[in-house]
Amino acid sequence: MTAHYFIATLKPIPEYHTIENNYPFLNGEAYKERLPFTLPYIYELRGGDIEFITFLDSSMEIGDVVELYIFEEGRQGYPLSHNYPEEARTINLLKKTYKNQYCEYQLDSKKWIEELSRRTIASKRSLTTFVKY
Template identity: 85%
Template sequence: MTAHYFIATLKPIPEYHSSENNYPFLNGEAYKESLPFTLPYVYEVYELGGEDIELITFLDSFMGIGDVVERYIFEEGRQGYPLSHNYPEEARTINLFKKTYKDQYGEYQLDSKKWKEELSRRTIASKRSVTTFVKY
């Protein structure tokens, strides 16, 4: 089994297409047909399996007011058959501007000073649903 971590963005991430790329993004277009994303630019994210706080920090700095980013884990089984499924009822929405986390059980206000640490302890990526980050 192989797990791939993806994000999809409304706008391209041009600084990560250069040779000085110091963040682990790769083009995810090869998987685009298999992913439940609604946004046009797809990137595979490496080396962040357990480092959610790094991704949260990056997204907070990358996203402007009104931006949307989606995150999903795609697991491949033998011979490339997908093991991931999309259950929209399990989707999460994280508002980086209001510092809120919403899942199928309710919406939670994160601590305004320790929100990144608090958010990194929650499930922010799944092979069962898309997590949507918004900033508005």
């Protein structure tokens, strides 16, 4: 079983498209038809949660949206992941909130990155949407 972490963005990530790409992104276009994304630019993510959250917070502008999803491949390429929209999460990086199917949580304004990294931010069962507005 192989797990892939994918993100979809509304606009391309400029750093990804440079020759000296030091960011942990791979092109995810080969999986585009199998993923539940609504945004056009797809990248496979490499790296940890804290680095990813820090990257998003520094690179996202007001009004930006990024979707995150784990895609697991089973034997013979059959997907093990499902999309259950009722389990989706929304994380607002401007307001520092985390919302799941049960309620919305306010994150600590000083330790929000560490607090967020301890929560489930990626899932093979639903999309996680990061917003900044």
